[in-house]
Amino acid sequence: MFIPKLYRSEDSILMKEIIRENSFALLISSVDKIRATHSMMMFNEDDPENTYIETHISRANPQAKVLQNGDEILCDFLGAHTYISSSWYDHINVSTWNYEAVQIYGKVELMDHDELYAHLEKLTSKYEKFQQCPMMVKDMGKEFVEKEMKGAFGIKIIPTEIFIKQKLSQNRKETDFKNIISHLETSDxxxxxxxxxxKLIQK
Incomplete structure (x- = not known):
């Protein structure tokens, strides 16, 4: 991901927010060919000194059939994004797109049985706890869950490089910047x- 200095961020809190709110992300690898799978991801901070991304995909997925410990992989998270019309400037210019994104390169570490079980418990809890009648993993019975687990391929991604991008019209003068905000506030x-x-980055 190309990140001009103006849009580059080192904010780990922002990174975690983007991952948390946009966790259905792309898992990209190039072991045998370029492959990409949308999958649910979580940022694991159980050990603050050894954080990682955790996810799982179907064992039937061709990507699962080639990934091994130590392979390099890319996790791509797209945060909030929207079109910016050039008609909102007080001068002629081109239209663009504002957005937030995180890309994490890392090394694959395949989950063992217990790690995959714990991952599925956490992932299910994250989304089920908001349901009217939540169905947690413990409610499904261990035998059923372990049967279903046979079709899941659990992966941990140990980060080697992290890139955080916030493209929020930082290159625009104050009047245009405020006008962009005004138009966006009346949209989706x-x-x-x-x-x-x-507004948060406004000076």
Whole structure:
């Protein structure tokens, strides 16, 4: 991901927020050919000194058939994003897109049985706890869960490089910057979220 200095961030809190709110991300590898799978990901901070991304894909997925310990992989998270019209500037220019994104390169570490079970418990709890009648892994019975687990391929991604990008019209003068926010605030949810992010960085 190309990140001009103006849009580069080192904010780990922002990184975790983007991952948490946009966890259905792309798992990209190039072991035998370029492969990409959308999968649910979680940022594991159980040990703050050894954080990692955890996810799982189907064992029937061709990507699962080639991944091994030590392979390099890329996790791609796209956060809030929206179109920026050039009609919102006080001068002629090109339209663009504002967005937040995180890319994490890392080394594959395959999960063992217990790690995969714990991963599925955490992942299920994250989303089921908001349901009216939550169905947790413990409610399904261990025998059933372990039968279903046979079709899951658990992966930990140990980060080697982390890139955080916030492209929020930082290159625009104040009047255009404020005008962009005004237009975004009257648009859809993603646009309004970008407007809020722009206000946070406003000087």
């Amino acid at each position: 949810d993603n646009a309004r979220k970008i407007a809020e992010k722009m």
